[in-house]
Amino acid sequence: MQGLSARTLLLVLACSVLSSMLTFLAVTPTTTRILSPVAKIHERFQDLHGHSHEEEREIPDNVLAQHDPSELHHKGEAIEAERIAQEVKVLCWILTSPSTHDKKAKHVKATWGKRCNKLIFMSSSNDSVLGAIDIGAGDGRDVLWGKTKKAYKYVYDHHLNEYDWFFKGDDDTYVLMENMRYMLAAYDPTFPIYFGSRFKKFSKQGYMSGGGGYVLSRAAVKKFIEDALPNKLKCKEDDTGAEDAEMGKCLDNIGVLAGDSRDSLGRGRFFPFTPATHLMGGVPDWYLDYVYYKPDTGLDCCSDTPVTFHYVSTDLMYTLEYLLYHARPYGIVHHDPYPAPLPPDTKSIPEPILEKQRQKLEALKSKEQQQNDILTQKVGENVISV
């Protein structure tokens, strides 16, 4: 065969390039680096609905007893934490199901759950020992939005005026209640606002990750039940859908402010993954695409006063309890400023609070000015106090 036409040669070239590229992709293990949009969405879907990340390791049959608070290394340590627990009252309701009452919910209650002012498990069967109620929304991932609506309705009907803030978490969320109160103490529960791990999609203000947990002020719960739920234009009526995204859309539609849950140094406090994942940069690509405030890696990702982590296995729950509430390096005494300084995004802070902060700063400035004036005067009069 003599001289193939130029067109044929071009075709051969193109095919060989393509086929060798595909062969390369198939052969190397790092194909995930060159993600296709389809793979991204699938991964995201997996994370949202599959909870497939954490395979359960050994789950203890019984809850683990912890060191007694009256022991010599624990006595008197929680005075400030107890004070703030009376000042900032939080009701926690946790999404769970009968199949995980024993495997997960029980351990939530034995670890961080006991630090809520009130703890309720929203399930599809009652369990008075655990504190779980049948919220009447059925079971399974496709009724989560229905369950969320019913759960908030329940707390609205039974507990609205007993608590200031209403937190929603999963049974694989780990929460530091003291830090939630620490962050919330600067805010007013009569103002409609909510906090969580903020994502930027689906609505103007974005929404808060469901697994990372989110907390609504009393006023926000009231608005949600009274203004949003009855109005199908504001809030999705049927029970399907991603509960966190739907919540975000509803709250955005009725004017609830999406708060900035970061600390004053811009480090996150609510997290949809475990500490190790956020610290070492192991977050999936979709997270970096969704996240509202750009995160850092290394220890800069995370505040010293974080509130939530997610995909926390039972193992990890007990390990975190030990490392955060028991083990400590001797002689390191933390002095966290109270109230907590405000986060960087002033657009997400209610105006009255910004006004209060301005007034405080003004007062400080004028005090400083006064002191300076006195000093200048003294120097002027040649009075030098040694």
Place this chain on the structure above:
Amino acid sequence: MAISRNFVLTLGTGMFCGFFSFYLLNSTVTVHPHYIEGISPPRDVEGHAHSHAELENAAGPLASVSMHSNNELHHAGEATQAEDLRDKVRVLCWIMTNPKNHEKKARHVRATWVRRCNKFIFISSEEDKDLDIVGLKVGEGRDHLWEKTKAAFTYVYNNHLNEAEWFLKADDDTYTIIENLRYMLSPYDPSQPIYFGCRFKKYMKDGYMSGGAGYVLSREALRKFVEEGLPNKKKCRQESNGSEDVEMGKCLQNLGVKRGDSRDSLGRGRFFPFVPEHHLVPGHIGPKNWYWDWIYYPSQVGFDCCSDTAISFHYVPPNKMYELEYLLYHLRPYGIVHRDPFPPPLPPDKSSIPKSVLEEYEKKEAAIRQSKSLQILEAKSSKIPEVSTKATISQVVKGTEGENKTTQ
């Protein structure tokens, strides 16, 4: 069908271009500018290792990991007590490593806990000045660990004997909380031969300390080891091979070095041969695991395993070192202020405590008790109202009521 030269050329060029371009793309693309690239084995193995083989490929991130500054508003002024103890109880740490692990592991130890030692060096068979790694003339591999240990302690003795009171040996997969090490050591006298660690009961009468969990020698113990032990084949194994921790134990026992009880006063351990979750959560260390057969003091799973002032964990992969840094030194629940008694109460096994330390401790306790009762007496006496000497007992008993009636 004859294939033309042009055809073959085009095919070849096309395939070469395709492969080469994707190879380049693959090796230069990073997943995201903010990712820290890491090389780690699957999660299953890494976080739950029970042997060095399982951690063979564990490595930390290539880039350095950001830390919170000590001057930040949540950290300023937090370490005054710890720093006070740092000057009084000086610890030199030497970390056993090897050339394969300089970058993968030693670097991450250096970036995390080892900075808190008064002085630290890494011991390997190759030097690396940037990472503070000393190269000694020793072989590599498990058959040379005892040789390396002897060489390391000799090096420390020759170069740094007077820079510290206590000398810690750890692996490059040990995580150590140095403040708690100082806390535990504070009642003891470094001029007495004693050593502490995770005590195992096998192979010798008094047992020995696990190598991986880390062990710490007093200055006198180190002196005896190098001056009296090493040159004497009756006391210390002369060959290069052998389990370094077992041989160390035998040698120190032959030299009369006391085995300390490293538990806290509630009998909870402080040095651990595994990561925290393995000791806390039932099911990781199964009932047939060697651990239960080897551990000297009674030990349990659950929160009673572990002291609030725990000192070390082992089989800690590099990524987990950063996680422990964050969880122990940074993350805190607001409003929980720990008040650990100082000096620390002594551990339960009194036979493991030198007499002089026991006596000293009892003296201190007595002094504290005395001052407390004095304080109570003073408080009581300041409450007795001023009465004249002619007041009757009943008037005194009536207190303020009697006060006005007593002037005569």
